[in-house]
Amino acid sequence: MPSTSARALSLLSMLTTGATLGGEELARRLGTSRRTVRRDVETLRELGYAVEPVTGAGGGYRLGPGGALPPLVLDEEQVVAVVVALQTTSSVLRGIEDANRRALATVRQVMPRRLRRDADAFTVTAVPNQWEFPAPPPPADVVRTVGGAVRRRELLRVPGPERSPLLEPHHLVVWAARWYLLAWDRTGEDWVVLRLGEDTALEPTGVPFRERPLPEGGPGALVQGTADRGDRLAPWPCTGSAVLDLPAELVARFAPGGAVVRRVDGCRCELSMGAWSWIGLAGLFTTFGSPMTQVQPVQLRDACATAAGHLSAAAHD
CATH class of the missing domain: 2.30.30 (SH3 type barrels.)
Incomplete structure (x- = not known):
């Protein structure tokens, strides 16, 4: 059976989620009795943590506001979540790279040696996709x-x-x-x-x-489902547009990152997007399964004709 201090730290970790947890549930998760849970709650209170009883249906215990600052208590899954989040945030938010590095070093320093090994196993480098996301992450x-x-x-x-x-x-x-x-x-x-x-x-x-x-x-x-949301066309080597016989809200939901949707009327929209090649771009447009008009530029129209020939041959093979 874990020691009193180890159980108290585990109990504190469960309560820091802010949820109200019943005595029976806590006893099950800690592998002990409800009486022991009550003693561990008193231990936390003596240490300055505001553990409050909650009465009535669904009652139990919760960590109230005020009291001592909880120590960093993380299990293996939480370690992975924190470490990966700190290392990948810079791909979606700009200007906090140095803060991320310092926060990761601080978190790692206070980890037990066993969890530090788990954290080090998730050292990653996040590289933003310049094609899919044309604008840099917001500051x-x-x-x-x-x-x-x-x-x-x-x-x-x-x-x-x-x-x-x-x-x-x-x-x-x-x-x-x-x-x-x-x-x-x-x-x-x-x-x-x-x-x-x-x-x-x-x-x-x-x-x-x-x-x-x-x-x-x-x-x-x-x-x-909002078409007019300020998206920008990604600078792919090949970019083109076409009017689809589909509502803008539907196309906006499934258009790839870096595409732009413009409403034409309640039943049609103009979709602009890009790809590495013209034939690849033609293939992307066909995934919407819609008739297309006003296809631009001519290279995209030629690629659609080539793709149509390939698909027709495949259908009669």
Whole structure:
């Protein structure tokens, strides 16, 4: 059976998630009795941790605010999560590379030797895909400014004329290594999605707003289904466009990173994207299974004819 100190640290690690855990559940996970759990809870309280009892249905224990600062208590899976996250954040956020390195060194220094070996096994180098993500990751200051307004529920102003638009920032969404802000536009009275990047200029106002219910599907679905979200065409060697007989919202959800979708009408949209070769680009367009018109440039039209010949021959083989 683990020692009292080892059990207390394990118990503290479980409670730091913020969830309320029942005595029976804690006893099962610690491999001990509920009476021992109560003693370990008292041990933590004596050490200055605010472990609160929760009564009623679903009651148990939770770690309340205040009290002593918990030590770094990580299991093997948490070590992997922390180490990998710190090493890969720079591929989706710019300007925190030095902070990442220092944080990783600090975390590693306080790890037990056994967990340090696990951490060292996950030393990686994250290289952003320059083709798929044409714009560099947003600066940390941009995300900090916008994220702070989201957390505080304060309006953001879009710089411009005297009556510049006001946005209610509701959520930050990271999709395919791209950062988006989901906001309610008070001027247009509709939900908007903004891609965060180097040129993002949103000014905090300090004016609070009330949170409003999101459309069905939540923030992720809303971002994926929005065509006009500020995406940029990636600088592939071969780029082209075509009008598809599909709604812009549907194509936006499945278009590859670095593609741009423009609404033509309620049933059609223009899709622009790129690839390493013209025949490869033609193949990407065929994956949408839609009739295509206004195909540009001529090299893409020629590649579509070549692909059609290959597919026809394969169909009659």
